[in-house]
Amino acid sequence: MGVTQLLDRERTVAPPGYNRWLIPPAALAIHLSIGQVYAFSVFKNPLVERFGSSETAVAVVFSLAIAVLGLSAAFLGPWMERNGPRKAMVLSAVCFSGGFLVSALGVAAGQLWVVYLGYGLLGGIGLGIGYISPVSTLIKWFPDRPGLSTGLAIMGFGGGAFIASAVSDRLLRTLAPEPTAAIAPAFVVLGLAYLLLMTYGAWLVKVPPPGYAPGGYDPAEDETGVEARDITADQAIRTHQFWLVWVVLFTNVTAGIGILEQASPMIQDFFDQVDASAAAGYVGLLSIANMLGRFVWSSSSDYVGRRPVYAMYLGVGAVAVLTVILIGASSLAVFVLGTGLLISFYGGGFATVPAYLKDLFGSHQVGAIHGRLLTAWSAAGVAGPLIINILTESQRRGGAEGAAAYRPSLFVVVAMLAIGFVANLFVRPLAEGASDEDIGRRHRAEPAGSPG
Amino acid sequence: MSDRTDPPGRRSTGKLIVSYTIVGVPLLYGLVATAIKASQLFT
Structure with missing residues (x-):
């Protein structure tokens, strides 16, 4: 065998x-x-020094990895659904760890393009498959608490950054006298460690037997009523529900990434007394809000429902940003609370969306559908930082300083959240009684936005 | 429909403890390191 x-x-x-x-x-x-x-x-400055290249050239490694993450999640989702979580997790482990090892070779040989190929391309494939690989399985094991189960997993994505940041920093300081000389061995150590941890996850995972339901859970009583419909990823993307949720995720992530990307300079521009070290503390605080939001808000969606929870992310998030615009510059506490709340909603949005998709399309191919939806993340990753950077820069050129320079871009963030809030209001369950074929035909014939 | 979430036996309890420790310890380490960094905002 x-x-x-x-x-x-x-x-x-x-x-x-x-x-x-x-x-x-x-x-x-x-x-x-x-x-x-x-x-x-953490590796950015040492890599710039090692290759003698520009910051932009090194930043391409990260951008490439994120772009490939989105593409591989979108296109390899159906393969993952057919082959199951264990094969997908092993492939993810091999690609992600392999990316580190190839990159270590590139760093040792002084060839940046090898790092693009390793971490960017190979690692990016591992990221995409890995991100979606446990989603279907979790939802099938926890049909009664999908928000809690996917919240736990996706909280790990936020937590992984904490661990890697602390460990990488230590590896760069201890594996060689200079950080530039420590990059390649650090990549090898991380690659092997992640291979072990991810293989452990693949060994542990199991799919539920056919017809499985946890005690006390009756699929027939599931208020979403779509369990038996078995909607495929191809069918799902022909529904307006899919694209409304795409807009919801896109706007929520655009707002969050826009703030996250500018967090450190923003707090220093808002408050003269905040120096670089305190700003780093603020970034750490936002990371904790991001991670906790993934678990807390996603779990609560099992009780209050997915649509109300997204209404909170987008509606309360917009009010929080408005508060920061109006009185944030006069109170550090208001600024930290407002942005912290928004970032917790940003994390919550990521973690709750698989359960939202399960409510709408059932659990049959929810992992593949989730993969397609992650294109919203890729698009927001470009849009969010662009909005904040372009508007803030133009304000500065016009003579605006401090908090005033951020006002227009923050108003755009509020507008984005409002658009997402409205899109969320229009999300309705698929029409009852429609067969799989009907769903495909109906949504080819009807314009987007028609009632489901 | 069967309920597969029977009360875990000794073997599954041990597996649960090991698996949550394997993922929980690094997560706690990262969380504490970040919390220490975050405290710089208030010092």
Whole structure:
């Protein structure tokens, strides 16, 4: 029997009595690893020095990894659904860890393009597959609490950045006398460590047996009523519900990334007394808000519902940013609370969206549908920083200083959140009684925005 | 429909403890390191 056959979905079906609470740590093992991507900036200055290149040339490594993440999540989702989580997690582990090892070679040889190929391309594929690989499985094990289960996993993506930031910083200081000489060994150490942790997750994961339902859960009583519909990713993207949720995610992420990307200079421009060190503390605080929001808000969506929770993310988020615009410059506490709340909603938006998709399209191919939806993340990753940077720069050229320079861009953030809030209001369950074929036909014939 | 979430036996309890420790310890380490960094905002 080949190794790949050992990883097949059929061979990962859980035996009777298997404890479903073993699935969250399996998912966390993957997400804690790939969350490293958000700590890549730790290597930025040493890489610039090592290659004698511009900051932009090194920044391409991160941008490429994120772009490939979006593409691989979008295109490899159906493959992942067919082959099961274990094979997907192993592929993710091999690609992500392989990316580090190839990049170590590139750094040792002084070839930046090899780092693009390693961390950017190979690592990016590992990121995309890894990000979506536990989602379907978690939702099928926890149909009664999808928000909690995916919140736990996606919280790991935020937590992974904490761990990698602290560990990478230490590796760069201890593996060689100079950080530039420590990059390649640090990449090898991280690559091997992540290979171990991700393989552990792949070994732990199991899919539920056909017809599985946890005690006390009756799919027929599920208020979404779409469990049995088995909507595929191809069918889902023909529905206006998919694109409304795309807009919801896009606007929420654009607002969050816009603030996150400018967090350190922004707080220093708002408050003269905040220096670079205190600003770094503020960035750390936002990271904690981001991580906790993923778990707390996503879990609460199991009780209050997905649409109300997104209404809170977008509506209360808009009010929080408005408060920062109006009185944030006069109170550090208001500024920190307002932006911290917005970033917690940003994290919550990421973590809750798989459960939102499950409510709308059922759990059959929710991982693949989630993969397609992540294109909203890629688009927001470009739009968010652009909005803040372009508007703030133009204000500065016009003579605005301090908090005033951020006012127009923050108003645009409020507008984005308002657009997302309205889009969320229009999200309705798919029409009852429609067959799979009907869904495809109906949404080819009807314009977007028609009632579902 | 069967309930597969039976009360975990000794073997599954051990597995649960090991698995949550493996992912929990690094997460706690990262969280504490970040919290220490975050405290700089107030000092």
